Amino acid sequence: MIALIKGESEAGRLMQARLDMNRAWADAKAMLAANMQVLLVVAGVFFFLPNAIAAVFMPSFGEVLVQIEALGPTPNPDDVLALFSEFMGRTWWIYLLLALLQAIGMLGLLALLSDSNRPTVGQALAFGVMAVVPYVVGQLIVGLAQSGAVFLPIALGASVSAGLGLLLGLVGVVAAVYLWVKCSLLAPVMAIERKLNPFAALARSWRLTKGNSLVLFAFYALIIVAVMVIGLVAQLVVSVSSLLGPSALMLAAAIVGSFVTLGYNVVKLGVLAAVHRQLSGNPGKDIGKTFD
Template sequence: MKFDMNAAWNDAMAMIGANREVLLVLAGVFFLLPALVATLVIPPVPPMLVETPEDFQRLAEMVQAEMLQYWWVYALSLLAQMVGYLAMLALLRHSERPTVGAALAGGFKALLPAIAAYLLFSFALSLVLTVLLALTAVTGGIGALITVPLMLVGSIYVAVKVSLAAPVIAIEKVYNPAAVLLRSWRLTKGNSLRLFVFFLLIGVTYMVIAIVLGALVQGVASLMGQDSGALLVAFVSALLGSVFTVVMIAALAAAHRQLSGPATGSYSGTFG
């Protein structure tokens, strides 16, 4: 079947509306709070003017040093967000809707399979990109004109193809990493471009809102004290990011609901 973006969007908004109280609590605990804690614990990188390659190198070294020092904050924040992500998907399933407790238990249960599926996907993609980079090095500038766009388009295409991996894990309860990726690939068959446009429109809308709202908040923050202004900016940024995450989760759940067939069965024809 052909993916209907309007129907998926309406379905996503309906799911958010029907579960707004529970989603609000989960978003606050698993998205807003970790983002705020990370912002308050991790000091911002000092602003610097980047004009030369040496300036860029120093900035990169500063960012790398900060990430190495506070890796545990990033890791805990990411794990919390992954659990919330999977729990929300389980909560929004179209049949046998679980309780909040069951959804959270499902989120924790799905965490390791989700990490395994991500690592498997990352390894496979990195392997292909490494081969293409090697070909670029051998063929020189002419080869780069072909391989660089190919890597960009190919990476986006493959990312769209596995975009329903999380719903497959949380909703269909498929925990084998390879089976998860194959199932997502099969579900998105024939609808990759439509799904890409759907996700792109949501992302662009978020970016526009974030830029406009960010400018307004920065203006208000400049009138406040340094600490109060920084806290306001951090809170609004985390809040907006949490709202966007909830919308994306609902959009993924709606896309999965629309495209999903039987959760079990043969994977023949997956790459057709």
């Protein structure tokens, strides 16, 4: 009976939870400011360096575009597919390694930002390694659901008419964005609440975001737009380096692009931690405390 009452109380509290964007942003800034030194070191290792090294040394996707352009104005679809397949066959393991490194860094930093037990950096990153496989499984589940939400309606609609396929495709895109918002707290749930079952973590994210989907979408969209603007400004800065030659341009693009990626990921983690804290009603550790 006591457990039932507690469960009903928890359900009622979650139903009443409403996200305050101003408060979440203020909490995120406070967490990031209090822990900036360690954040930058860890984020530099897991976000900046891998992206910069990959941008400089790995084969560029631009090579594929040049090869496609060389096929003429109306290239054979089979030839285009062959070029894409050959490129991915050479580089898939690099993209996988980058994704795993960034996932480990993200989970570790979320644990550092919000764990009331104040883990060391090593302990938090060890947790990131332990949690990366369940997290990837959860992301694959979300990705498959999003793909189904988009392509199944297109296929069904296109079987009737092209116009209906386009209309249902737009509906599917909206559904995919909705799924993205509803599952956006997967990483905080795993890292902060230690729920490593991907299905349970996704269900928890779904419950936490109940009644806040539109607000969360607006919040995330504002951050993405801000990053896009910063990215455009960064591209203008990089374009100046073209005066020094193609090598300087490539190096500048790699460094500046990696810095933008680092900044976006750090801000995203702070926002996710703050949103989770507010919607879960769990204050976690004091915002002003820094890492051990």
